[in-house]
Amino acid sequence: MFDYLIVGAGFAGSILAERLAAVENKKVLLLDKRNHIGGNAYDHYDNDGILIHKYGPHIFHTNSKEVFEHLSRFTEWRHYQHKVLADLDGQQVPIPINLTTINTLYNLDLSSTELDGFFASKGENVPQVRTSEDVVVKAVGRDLYNKFFKGYTQKQWDLDPSELDASVTARVPTRVNKDDRYFTDTYQSMPLHGYTRMFEKMLSHPNIKVMLNTDYHEIVESIPFTKMIFTGPVDEYFDYCYGKLPYRSINFKFETLDMAKFQNTGTINYPNDYQFTRITEFKYLTGQKHHKTSLVYEFPTAKGDPYYPIPRPENAELYKKYKSLADASDTHFVGRLATYKYYNMDQVVAQALHTFKKIQAETADKPEADEFIA
Numbered sequence: 001m002f003d004y005l006i007v008g009a010g011f012a013g014s015i016l017a018e019r020l021a022a023v024e025n026k027k028v029l030l031l032d033k034r035n036h037i038g039g040n041a042y043d044h045y046d047n048d049g050i051l052i053h054k055y056g057p058h059i060f061h062t063n064s065k066e067v068f069e070h071l072s073r074f075t076e077w078r079h080y081q082h083k084v085l086a087d088l089d090g091q092q093v094p095i096p097i098n099l100t101t102i103n104t105l106y107n108l109d110l111s112s113t114e115l116d117g118f119f120a121s122k123g124e125n126v127p128q129v130r131t132s133e134d135v136v137v138k139a140v141g142r143d144l145y146n147k148f149f150k151g152y153t154q155k156q157w158d159l160d161p162s163e164l165d166a167s168v169t170a171r172v173p174t175r176v177n178k179d180d181r182y183f184t185d186t187y188q189s190m191p192l193h194g195y196t197r198m199f200e201k202m203l204s205h206p207n208i209k210v211m212l213n214t215d216y217h218e219i220v221e222s223i224p225f226t227k228m229i230f231t232g233p234v235d236e237y238f239d240y241c242y243g244k245l246p247y248r249s250i251n252f253k254f255e256t257l258d259m260a261k262f263q264n265t266g267t268i269n270y271p272n273d274y275q276f277t278r279i280t281e282f283k284y285l286t287g288q289k290h291h292k293t294s295l296v297y298e299f300p301t302a303k304g305d306p307y308y309p310i311p312r313p314e315n316a317e318l319y320k321k322y323k324s325l326a327d328a329s330d331t332h333f334v335g336r337l338a339t340y341k342y343y344n345m346d347q348v349v350a351q352a353l354h355t356f357k358k359i360q361a362e363t364a365d366k367p368e369a370d371e372f373i374a
């Protein structure tokens with residue numbers, strides 16, 4: 001008899017499995033329908049021995065000391081600050097847009113103070129900001145909007161920014177200095193030996209049994225357990241009773257080249273050319289030394305694994321209906337698919353740790369069955 005059946009061995013499921021096993025001494029069955037642990041953060045060595053991320057580049061960054069310290073129990077780190085260039089009009093310029101970006105694109109020699117004025121002079125007057133387009137055009141003007149955002153958004157979402165919620169681009173990150181780091185979080189590091197090794201360590205507790213290649217429907221009636229934690233798609237759990245929650249997916253094309261280095265930074269975005277959105281070269285992320293190099297191209301698509309919840313008001317409404325069912329259920333719903341939110345890894349870790357505290361509080365409140373007998 002298991003105390004917990006946890007569906008999904010990604011960050012949400014694995015963090016909870018470890019906490020319940022190690023702190024609460026619970027017996028946990030953790031299962032995943034895929035043939036590996038780690039969920040979308042899974043990494044592995046390709047045929048040439050280069051460490052790659054099967055579900056696209058995953059860069060760890062967080063401002064949460066608690067999250068960073070928690071994961072540090074299971075891995076050492078390699079300090080890494082990700083940098084991204086946008087390939088535009090035959091040039092490669094830093095993104096988020098910074099002083100170098102503007103001076104290079106427009107052949108100017110502005111100072112930081114002048115750049116503030118430049119943005120202000122380009123920004124359009126938008127009385128009511130409703131869409132993603134409004135947000136960007138108001139902040140940096142139409143030319144930068146067309147160069148950086150319009151085409152990229154169209155490829156990524158198959159929607160024009162004018163059809164997307166303002167919340168998708170709530171803030172346009174621009175910098176008036178030359179800071180060319182993609183993220184500015186306090187903690188920016190990659191697991192020294194990769195994500196999968198970190199998950200292996202997390203799940204090595206004797207109270208945790210891992211079962212792969214198993215959809216939970218196959219065993220839910222036959223394996224006894226007391227409580228379920230579900231980290232798969234919430235609409236699937238409720239048999240799509242209100243219809244399917246829409247997602248955008250990605251086809252990943254991997255390539256290994258017989259050269260030590262292909263591009264000038266970890267990721268290069270292609271906002272306006274080609275069908276793919278970006279190319280990532282893994283060795284920048286992992287720090288691996290190898291005479292060959294492996295890349296991934298990302299082609300957004302409507303069909304495939306559910307990756308990005310589509311941020312439109314009608315989808316948020318549909319999710320609310322599922323959330324009411326989830327709130328009334330005995331099962332805990334945790335993670336990106338179960339809460340229909342585009343969360344980064346650190347946010348999922350934080351959500352899982354929070355759920356663990358909630359479970360602890362609930363069980364502390366509830367007397368054990370035999371306390372009633374006395």
Ligand SMILES: Cc1cc2nc3c(=O)[nH]c(=O)nc-3n(C[C@H](O)[C@H](O)[C@H](O)COP(=O)(O)OP(=O)(O)OC[C@H]3O[C@@H](n4cnc5c(N)ncnc54)[C@H](O)[C@@H]3O)c2cc1C
Nearest residue numbers: 008010011012033039040056058059216232335336344345
């Ligand atoms: C292309 C891409 C790039 C990303 N890059 C970054 C990044 O750079 N930095 C960052 O912080 N975050 C990034 N993320 C987000 C990151 O992947 C997620 O935050 C994280 O993986 C979510 O963990 P999770 O446990 O909620 O979900 P998942 O990792 O998706 O795990 C859920 C698991 O449940 C399993 N499952 C589902 N249904 C069933 C079922 N019926 N039976 C059994 N098992 C089931 C699935 O197989 C899956 O393994 C990226 C995401 C994508 C798509």
